Amino acid sequence: SKGTYPFFMLKEIDEQPIVMRRLVEKYTDDHGNIVLPEDLLKALQQADRLYIVAAGTSYHAGLVGAPLFEQLAGIPTEVHVASEFAYHQPLLSKHPLFIFLTQSGETADIRQVLVSVKERGYQTLTITNVASSTLAREATFMLQLHGGPEIAVASTKAYTAQIAVEALVSKAVGEAKGLQAAKDFDVIHELGLAATGQQALIDQKDRIHELATDMFKTTRNAFYIGRGDDYYASMEAALKLKEISYVQAEGFAAGELKHGTIALIEKNTPVVAIISDPVTAARTRSNADEVQARGAKVLHIAMASQAQDGDQIVVDEINPLLAPLLTIIPAQLLAYFTSADRGYDVDRPRNLAKSVTVE
Numbered sequence: 046s047k048g049t050y051p052f053f054m055l056k057e058i059d060e061q062p063i064v065m066r067r068l069v070e071k072y073t074d075d076h077g078n079i080v081l082p083e084d085l086l087k088a089l090q091q092a093d094r095l096y097i098v099a100a101g102t103s104y105h106a107g108l109v110g111a112p113l114f115e116q117l118a119g120i121p122t123e124v125h126v127a128s129e130f131a132y133h134q135p136l137l138s139k140h141p142l143f144i145f146l147t148q149s150g151e152t153a154d155i156r157q158v159l160v161s162v163k164e165r166g167y168q169t170l171t172i173t174n175v176a177s178s179t180l181a182r183e184a185t186f187m188l189q190l191h192g193g194p195e196i197a198v199a200s201t202k203a204y205t206a207q208i209a210v211e212a213l214v215s216k217a218v219g220e221a222k223g224l225q226a227a228k229d230f231d232v233i234h235e236l237g238l239a240a241t242g243q244q245a246l247i248d249q250k251d252r253i254h255e256l257a258t259d260m261f262k263t264t265r266n267a268f269y270i271g272r273g274d275d276y277y278a279s280m281e282a283a284l285k286l287k288e289i290s291y292v293q294a295e296g297f298a299a300g301e302l303k304h305g306t307i308a309l310i311e312k313n314t315p316v317v318a319i320i321s322d323p324v325t326a327a328r329t330r331s332n333a334d335e336v337q338a339r340g341a342k343v344l345h346i347a348m349a350s351q352a353q354d355g356d357q358i359v360v361d362e363i364n365p366l367l368a369p370l371l372t373i374i375p376a377q378l379l380a381y382f383t384s385a386d387r388g389y390d391v392d393r394p395r396n397l398a399k400s401v402t403v404e
């Protein structure tokens with residue numbers, strides 16, 4: 046039940062720190078080692094390329110996962126939208142392994158891919174919140190998100206749980222391969238930082254509510270911009286705003302703005318800049334300055350080490366590979382308050398179903 050919460054979405058946003066801690070508990074032993082099924086670990090070590098296939102929010106979590114698998118586990122990784130991959134497959138590597146990210150485990154577009162790659166004899170791993178689901182049963186391997194039931198149509202805790210599980214799995218594979226980058230990545234510590242940092246943001250709900258009013262109260266459109274993981278978080282942030290508040294929102298690669306889209310910026314266009322990646326922070330900030338100079342109303346979400354005076358939301362420091370675990374929290378809350386204040390049924394947005402079981 047949603048208890049004293051007005052909507053499940055707000056309850057599920059609040060549960061994210063608990064889910065981070067629960068995942069550490071479920072995936073590690075008393076010595077702090079990550080526990081994965083032996084045969085899965087072996088299959089991942091033997092894979093020469095990973096194909097992450099997913100839809101919607103889970104696709105966005107896959108985008109954040111790819112650099113984790115590449116940098117920590119040393120495996121080239123591609124991320125694909127399931128409905129595209131089903132009918133337009135790229136040339137596959139010799140020993141591919143397919144990862145299906147899916148909260149519900151029932152998404153028809155993914156099942157279409159699963160059936161076809163299984164026919165060809167490839168190994169598959171489903172990462173899902175529902176252990177008894179179709180995609181959990183039909184894949185070679187299954188890992189759970191341990192998020193607890195997610196009722197709101199807008200996915201929140203499944204997104205952060207998916208990123209956390211991707212981090213745990215990449216770390217385990219990289220360590221098994223003896224890779225230094227994996228050894229240096231203290232995933233238990235990082236997920237602890239994620240939990241604490243998320244809580245700190247959740248505790249600022251009232252202020253984020255005010256920012257939502259200021260930025261989005263009456264707008265018909267909005268932009269989220271960033272680079273790298275900040276771009277992927279922007280895509281997810283925009284999807285949240287679109288699906289529950291019906292604001293036409295775009296998550297955009299900050300550097301691409303000047304190649305056309307900046308023409309849409311006019312007086313008071315809301316633009317949220319996500320700035321966590323130390324490599325590109327200065328560049329994204331100057332892109333934000335450019336739109337501000339053209340009249341945009343800019344909200345900065347910055348990681349502590351990259352923050353400047355005047356940034357409205359500052360998130361705690363975390364390994365940049367995991368930044369979306371923190372930067373997405375204010376974006377979820379901004380979308381939530383925009384929808385609730387406009388009087389919409391936050392949990393059940395129009396035209397949408399919780400699991401999409403038709404192609």
Ligand code: M6R
Binds near residue numbers: 288
């Ligand atoms: O159950 P799945 O993770 O496979 O669902 C995928 C998408 O349908 C889902 O993430 C959808 O985009 C959400 N409504 C986003 O909030």
